[in-house]
Amino acid sequence: MRGFNTIKELLEAKEGEQFQFKEARTRFDVNETARSCCALANCGGGKLVLGITDKRPRQIVGSEAFDQPERTRKWLIDKLRVMVDFHLYDYQGRRVLVFDVASRPRGLPVQVDGMAWWYEGDSLIPMPEEIRRKIYEETGLDFSSNICTGATLSDLDDFAIEAFRVKWLEKSGNKRIKNLDTEQLLRDCEAVTDEGVTYAALALFGKRASLGTFMSQSEIIFEYRSSDASGPAQQREEFRIGFFACYDRIWDLINLRNDKQHYQEGLFIFDIPTFNERVVREAILNAVCHRNYKMGGSVFVRQYRNRLVVESPGGFPDGVTLDNILDRQSPRNRRIAEILGLCGLVERSGQGMNLMYELSIMEAKRLPDFKGTDDSFVRITLNGLVLDKKMLLLINKIGNDRLASFSTGDFLVIDALYHEKSLHKNLRSHLKRLTELGIVEHISRNKYVLARSLYEVTGRAGVHTRIVGLDHDTNKELILKHIRKNGDKGTPFKELGQVLPSHSRNQLKVLIRELKKRDLIYVIGKTSSARWFVR
Incomplete structure (x- = not known):
């Protein structure tokens, strides 16, 4: 969909499946906002415009709704699990707020509180069943929703089921979940249907013996290695059991050797764990959601001193590449992703990759690395060291x-x-x-x-001066500009190396001498305490 980045373009846009206009002069119901954005996402993405009338000729009336749009945007992302952005416009003193909603993931409808919404023209309606079926068919057959012939409820582990119940109750706040019998709980999340037990149920709740019989490839192997040397791992545990029965145990093993990196800069103290819990859990969840269960091989979680490698069978899902991995979501195992989504484990429609990138940047670490990924395996490396x-x-x-x-x-x-x-x-x-x-x-x-x-x-003001001043004619002018900007606090000599990093210490001294000879700068102090000032 093209930009529509100006008021004029918005006024001329056709209301319908990609644009919804609401007057919202003083307020707008947040739940209606969520339903509207849900429908826009399901229709391929679009814009919810507040402060402009829907009937032509459109009028800009202005809107006071959502005076903190950043918080509303974050709430919508958490609610819908798709990307939402916002834009504010001021037209002759009238405020227009636009929520820009990304398209739903491929093969998966977006829902609000268990209901998928749809726009039929400009009418907001529950998604028709035939539309839902077509969406599910986009990624082909979902292996995890298939019935496992011969499996029964007795093949599922009570501990794993109860762990799921607790998380679903916490996420939804629906107290009814607490009192459901086991079979009804599993039916409500569609792990079990009238036809029988699904492969999703086995992967998430299966007993060890049952997985050995029906789904032996559903296994997670944890290894700790103190070095890259070949040979047996220092610690190894194999989990051929439903994911909900081992999810926390895997993190506990990683956290046993999770050193904190301590930094202090003036009054600020930072304690950064080498392995961020949310990033690690997202990487493991991605492996469980997106691995190819038709292929042999286990999910491997290999921990080293300063990095973690998660490897899962099957390449990227259809349509997902390294170039679009943050924007394109295509869960290979929809039923597994939906069940994990019910209890809040899966972020943003089963992807979670956005969160991993954001937290890595916030902790000044390398971005997740997919080196070694091919058509047969996805390999993601999480580097734990703080770079800067x-x-x-x-x-x-x-x-x-x-x-x-x-x-x-x-x-x-x-x-x-x-x-x-x-x-x-x-x-x-x-x-x-x-x-x-x-x-x-x-x-x-x-x-x-x-x-x-x-x-x-960050103590790198010289870098700013260098980047801003690259168009100036001479290096002396760059140095003079930087010293001038530092004003009364002065400029230490070592900071000039940030302005001209390609220059040696002697080359910088020559430039300083020339500026001093022209009586443009002077120095106070000696050696490392010396500071340069502009006359």
Whole structure:
């Protein structure tokens, strides 16, 4: 769908399955917002526009609804498990709020409180059953929803089922779940149907002996290795049992050797675990949801001192590549993903990859690495070491309130600019909002840099001056500009190396002498305590 980034374009847009206009002069019901966004996602994505009338000729009336749209956006993402962004427009003093909703995952309808919504023209209705069936057919046959011939309820583990019940009750708040008998509980989550026990039920709740009989490939193997040397692992545990019976145990094993990395910078103290629990759990959940159960082989979770590798049989699901992995969701095992989604384990329609990227950036670690992935296996490496403790100060400077409103793309922009990497074209749409928030500065037509205040808090103000000043004619002017910006606090000599990193110490001294000879700068102090000032 094309941009529609101006008020004029919005006024001319056709209301229907991709655009919904609401006056919402003073308020708008949050649950109706969720249902509308749900329907837009199921119809391929679209925009919910508040503050413009729906009837033509459209009028801009302005809306006071959702005075903290960042929080509403985050709530919608948690509710729908699809990406939602927002844009604010001011037209002659009238506020227009637009929620931009991404399309549903391939093969999986979006739901609100168990109900999938749909737009038929501009009418909001429950999704028709024939539409739902067509969506499920997009990814072909779902192996996990097939009935396992010969399996019965006695093949399922009571502990795993009760662990699921507790999590579903916590997520939904529906007290009825607490009193359901086992069979009804499993029927309500569609792990069991009138035809029998599904493979999803075995993968999530199966007993060890039953999995050995019906689904021996449904196994997770944990290994701890202190080095990359070949040979037996220092610790190895095999889990051929329903996922809900071993999920917490696998994390406990990893957490036994989960060192904290301690950093202190002035008043700020950071204790960063080598292995972030949410990132690790998401990686394992992805393996369970998306592995190919028709292939032999187990899911391997290999822990090393500073990294974790999760390997699962089967390449990426159909339609998913490294280029679109943050935007395209296509669960290979829909029934498993839906059951995990009921109890809140699966983020954003079974993907969770967005969360893994965001948390890695917030902890100044490498992004998840898929090196070694091919058509037969998905291999994801989570690197646990903090790469640059200064970036922790930058994240802290941005603040939790603003971070809570960030999309994955916002985080990736900050990561790329901080490490001076080129921006992927798909990320450039995030620059306008980040500039409005004062996090990014627009310095020329296609050139952006993080705000100087963010560089200053990391002690890298010279980097900001260098990037902004690359178009100046001489290196002396760059140095002079940087010293001038530092004002009364002065500039230490070592900071000039950040302005001109390709220059040696002697080359910098030559430039400083020339500026001093022209009586443009002077120095106070000696050796490492010396500071340069502009006259």
